[in-house]
Amino acid sequence: AAGVIQSPRHLIKEKRETATLKCYPIPRHDTVYWYQQGPGQDPQFLISFYEKMQSDKGSIPDRFSAQQFSDYHSELNMSSLELGDSALYFCASSQAPGGGRTSTDTQYFGPGTRLTVL
């Protein structure tokens, strides 16, 4: 079965540089989530999109922005990178349920992008 694709898998940047992370959700999934997982920590929610509109926002720095495109892929743009931004960034996707209860709320995670800021 198709899974969530994230690119690049590894990224090394210098302080104050810019990074762009990409996420391609599972086909027919209309919701994308971004999470940040620091070393030894649990994933923290950053932002989500449903049908190309921002649906929820967590503890995402103002230096970060994201969007979901017409083909449902999403990009997380990170500017003025800081050492503390070094982390594993996950994208997850899900399919919003229809009128009744379904089992499609489950979020499926991509392999993550490991960002290292030097």
Add this chain to the structure above:
Amino acid sequence: AQTVTQSQPEMSVQEAETVTLSCTYDTSESDYYLFWYKQPPSRQMILVIRQEAYKQQNATENRFSVNFQKAAKSFSLKISDSQLGDAAMYFCAYGFGGTSYGKLTFGQGTILTVHP
């Protein structure tokens, strides 16, 4: 705000034995989802099992089952016949079901070691 607590930073089990990982959560909502995710050394987040709060029946997936106690806000994971491949970090997660696109709130994680 919803919180998820995993009080066991580390657990260990012998191969073929059974182990239970604990999770408690705090919410004022009645409609929500609970999940267990496994994160092996590859750091991939793998769904293990999910439970809808409106269902009284405990979810099971092969060797994995949960004990969902809604009133106590407890959601434990039981792994039967443990295998070496079960060794990983396990995260309990809460998702609000009130919207179609609820973020997940994770617990701190439990590192499971499986001894041969």
